[in-house]
Amino acid sequence: MNNKKKNEGRTDFSYYGLYLLDYLTTNKFEQAADEAFIRERTDRAAEAYEQARLEGYPADGAQELAMKVLTEGLRYSxxxxxxxxxxxxxxxxxxxxxxxxxxxxxxxxxxxxxxxxxxxxxxxxxxxxxxxxxxxxxxxxxxxxxxxxx
CATH class of the missing domain: 1.10.8.340 (PG0816-like)
Incomplete structure (x- = not known):
């Protein structure tokens, strides 16, 4: 029940959004409550993935680039x-x-x-x-x- 309340209203996040939310929450970053921040990072990561695939990167390589964009500057809480x-x-x-x-x-x-x-x-x-x-x-x-x- 507690987890349901915590994630209420955030079920419409994409894979990247849910991953970032979990990462921010687990590591107790201040940005965990900033939905606009999460959505902006999510969009940038999805764009990075799509662009990498268009440039011929394999799926794993494109995913690695997207994750780098998603978590850039968020290494240390x-x-x-x-x-x-x-x-x-x-x-x-x-x-x-x-x-x-x-x-x-x-x-x-x-x-x-x-x-x-x-x-x-x-x-x-x-x-x-x-x-x-x-x-x-x-x-x-x-x-x-x-x-x-x-």
Missing amino acids: KHAILREVVENEFAGEVPGEKCEAFTQKLLPLVGNVFSIYDLSDDNFALSPEYDLLYTELTGAVILYIEEYGV
Whole structure:
């Protein structure tokens, strides 16, 4: 019943729209609630697929290009990065069953830490900036746990 309500009004999405909605929701991107964003990306992905097929790409190759267009700039969600920090650095303090709730509670409090980093860069995880962000988030989690506990 809960899933039915969550997806109500979104059943008219195409394959690409449903895929993107699931991806955004699973990774807790802010754009998951932005229907116009999803529709625009869906249209661009479908156009990329169609153009690739017209240019002679095999179906698999055209699909790969369409998926790239669909998820461009959406590789790293704030939630996923913070969850990774909590899971990797605080496994002893935050039990696995509390990790998701703890991450959800903490995310709004550390949102400003993300503001100086470009998470839309598909190579962000390979950059020195990712290491800086990871370190800053680790410090923020330490301060939070010291002050408020888990």
